[in-house]
Amino acid sequence: MNLTPATLSRIDEVIPHYPTKRSATLPLLHLIQEEVGYISNEAIEWVAAKLELQPINVYEVVTFYPMFRQKPIGRRHIKVCRTLSCALLGGYKTCASFEKEFNTHLGEVSPDGEVTVEFVECLASCGTAPVVMIDDELHEKVDAAKAKQLSDQIKAEAKARK
């Protein structure tokens, strides 16, 4: 595992927050995923060694929690809320707009490598439905038109980078 010194220092800072090292499993996985983008088998073994656990103890955590992924995703992560309050106000349509804009299917990396569109369960912002999280940012009342606008913005940012 090649982690940056910044991540390594945050890892060393968080472990003593708990009386048992095992409690730091989720925080470590978050920190690694933030840097690397996903949790590899190598990462699982690294975390296990760091916390004096067996790799299975970490593996079972990675496979349980929806936010941890074992494969890389697109550069940007578009998470559309699927649950009732958002669906009532058009969440499925919002999701389809993103899929169409990036010519991709749910859970896949778009052909240009730019995004992964996913349905997720309730994001706890039901009063401003439909909601979408793009990476760490919450976007509210995302109808088809706003989905188009957000997509254009992502495309423009991608272009600027190239």
Place this chain on the structure above:
Amino acid sequence: MPAPAQRRIIFQHIDEPGYSNDLACYVKHGGYEVMKRAYARPPAELVEEVKKSGLRGRGGAGFPCGVKWSLLDRKSGKPIYLVVNADESEPGTFKDRYIMHQDPHQLIEGIMITCFANNVKQAYIYIRGEFPHGARILEKAIAEARAANFVGPNVLGSGYGCEIYVHRGAGAYICGEETGLIESLEGKRPYPRIKPPYFPAVLGLYQCPTIVNNVETLCHVKYIAEVGGEAFARIGTPNNTGTRILCVSGHVQKPGYYEFEVGKITMGQLLNEVCGGPLPGRTFKAVIPGGSSAKILKFGERFKGKRKVGTEMVDYDWAVEDVPMDFDSLGMIGTMGGSGGVIVMDDTVNMVEALANINAFYAHESCGQCTPCREGSLWMKKISSRMVHGDARPEDGQLLKSVADQIAGRTICAFGEACAWPTQSYVAKFGDEFKGYADAKKTAQPAATTLV
């Protein structure tokens, strides 16, 4: 009768222009003054105030907070932990989000008073993974409070020390269940623990006595410390004291969060006056009163029975619109106040499709530990999705019900009930819609809004 005015205690500063989430702003508005006064009192007195207040937990179960605290095993010699349930995972609920993002110090003050009252030296805030900014805001706020000596080894020079850490979840609904949350905090899969013996008050985090309280509940504790338990108990209605934040979503003109004295507002006042009524040209069809697992209410049904008013038993005959939004009234009519998440559906919604949406949620979120729930939630999803996307049969409603009936009461945690109640109540109240779904599909216009 016109709806009462909102009474904003917990949400006093939410969305207030110029109010920021930093310590300076909080202190300018009188922040941490309550805590300073509380720290000059004997801790047992604070527990007594909370007991007198009648405060009931705002996370979902509505369990009296003071009773929860008094169940703590204080003689074990082991450390006592406070775990703040900031998982806010019940669909339809979106109140703690605003407290943590906009007024984090209110929560921290509530935590520090609760910790002092119960001799807790270590608190953890378990915040859902989907609130990355919320977690950063809380961490910054705790750092500010630590620098000002409101948190840390020697709080306010009292010799009492208490630390708070933020712990992020990773997208699992079951982490809102208190023993699942504890397992998750221990770094494991969040499989809920069996009670007995694993009551958190005795065998909680690291097998030590543990209090698990919701974010909103702890903010109420701060307010109780400010005004006293008796004054708090005068707000709201008997046995349903204080204010509560109602989160309204779905088909209303003005969805959002509204804080009212508990039981002082009816469902009809809330939806028709406060939330502006149904969307143009539509009528209300159904409402879920306390988060997606609460049993659904059908507009047009009536609830009759006897209830206690003061010392007398009086008859009640309520339409959905007449039901007061408190724990006991909603419990009496066979549903619950739960987490305060009100989800409204109008006449454009087909209940088979709404149930299919909810069933997909619960099948996704079952932890898989108990067979009836793991298999049952999945079958309910499969059956209801087949009805929508494949062939629907008139007997499917009864089939769904028979699966649901075999889950509730047969699982380690309340998720079994949470996933069975929607199916049981939708089929009971909208049975015709399930029976006639196949025919309805043949003649219906393509749905304006896909639900599953």
